[in-house]
Amino acid sequence: MRQLQLRSRSLKRLLSIGRRSRAEEAACEESTSPPLHENKTLVVDPALINDSNPPQKPTWRCFSYEEIRTATNGFHQDNLVGRGGYAEVYRGVMQNGEVIAVKRLTQAATDEQKEKDFLTELGTIGHVRHPNVSCLLGCCVDRELYLIFEFSSRGSVSSNLHDENSAPMAWKLRFEIAVGTARGLQYLHKGCQRRIIHRDIKTSNVLLTSNFVPQISDFGLARWLPKEWTHRAVAPIEGTFGCLAPEYFTHGIVDEKTDVFAFGVFLLELISGRKPVDGSHKSLLSWAKPYLSDGIVEALVDPRLGGGGGYDVEQLKRLTFVAALCIRASATWRPSMTEVRKFIVSQ
CATH class of the missing domain: 3.30.200.20 (Phosphorylase Kinase; domain 1)
Structure with a gap:
């Protein structure tokens, strides 16, 4: 052999x-x-x-x-x-x-x-x-x-969210996926022996167990970040278009806020059922930002969920508030994943 x-x-x-x-x-x-x-x-x-x-x-x-x-x-x-x-x-x-x-x-x-x-x-x-x-x-x-x-028997969040042959993903599950993924990212940033920056957070890289527990996967682009470093520069620029933080896309700068930005896009995809970049090459961010700025968050909800009865309004407000913070252009003004998790699960 x-x-x-x-x-x-x-x-x-x-x-x-x-x-x-x-x-x-x-x-x-x-x-x-x-x-x-x-x-x-x-x-x-x-x-x-x-x-x-x-x-x-x-x-x-x-x-x-x-x-x-x-x-x-x-x-x-x-x-x-x-x-x-x-x-x-x-x-x-x-x-x-x-x-x-x-x-x-x-x-x-x-x-x-x-x-x-x-x-x-x-x-x-x-x-x-x-x-x-x-x-x-x-x-x-x-x-x-x-x-x-x-093995994650339920496949990825993306395959479940965008499956046109199945019933739309229930709001309750979408919210639980948001909470679980936030906890996983917080652990990678704060709970590991050394900080881990995933660099490719997206719905196709979050898998679901048989009980629909979300699990962050695919660490092929992940990097360690030593305690004494505030950030690191990497090349080449890799990841998924539509999910890349501005400072990473333009300068190759990577830290926890790189994942925070991608998590904001992740939340918007969960809420809206839209992909980061659609078939007409329009980004989810460019579509969602006007609604976030004007506070018209109901317009962001996946139309397949129906009216207000298809989702929890307070949970929607929390997720859209967090998403708006996460996708800020300046990394300094984005929250940490510890803050993100607290915002999402606060009562």
């Missing part, structure tokens, strides 16, 4: 080895791979974490290629549930019945860049644990690079 050649020193260091339970040892058996010896599993090397607080031991593990190949029926096209610019996502079922999502990195300029992208995402989400953030189960570095997550 051909092994992926791990050239990156950082990747080899990250995939340092340590013992686990017998079941996990068997799953991680790699008899021909020097970086991953048999009867071992993945443990993050603390030397890679530059933080004053020692990191908690990660709970994810190494999956063998045979495990994920079998689970996805050989990566059959019927199990392909998502495809982006850099990865494909497959649904899989483990032998114990656990349903997983397997993310396969597919595109990069070089193998080294692919390894760097893999390391960035793995290093970002490896210690993340929150009900409103997708849970990493493990990874696989056999043949190609894979990340394995819990």
Whole structure:
């Protein structure tokens, strides 16, 4: 079985080895791979974490290629549930019945860049644990690079919100999605060992569990922000048109307020049922801002919800108030996600 050649020193260091339970040892058996010896599993090397607080031991593990190949029926096209610019996502079922999502990195300029992208995402989400953030189960570095997550059976917020063949998403669920996503973002900004800037908050990157709990996913563009830094500059500019904060789009400046801006667009999409950019290339922001400025918030509501009986007026006022704050042109004048959450859930 051909092994992926791990050239990156950082990747080899990250995939340092340590013992686990017998079941996990068997799953991680790699008899021909020097970086991953048999009867071992993945443990993050603390030397890679530059933080004053020692990191908690990660709970994810190494999956063998045979495990994920079998689970996805050989990566059959019927199990392909998502495809982006850099990865494909497959649904899989483990032998114990656990349903997983397997993310396969597919595109990069070089193998080294692919390894760097893999390391960035793995290093970002490896210690993340929150009900409103997708849970990493493990990874696989056999043949190609894979990340394995819990499977979100309800799909994305976007697919549910814009499904013309189903009944419109109820207002109650829209509001609960707003609250849960705000909590997840607040955790990424304030509750992690190091601040995480997602950089691509949008409805297609928030998944729904079987109980319709929203979970922030796809950390391919996410970046750490050290405690002593107020912001960082990144290049190239990546993300989703219609959701990019002005300072990021024009200067590549990234901090928590980058995500706050995108969350404002996220709220407007939930409220209105409109996409960030429609088929005529008109942005949601340019359409919504006049209504927000004039205080005509009822005009923003998805017409499929009907009249005032289809939504809670007080909740609408809270969400539109928060959205208006989040999409301010100046990052300084936008609220933090802690403030956002308090505004939304205040009684």
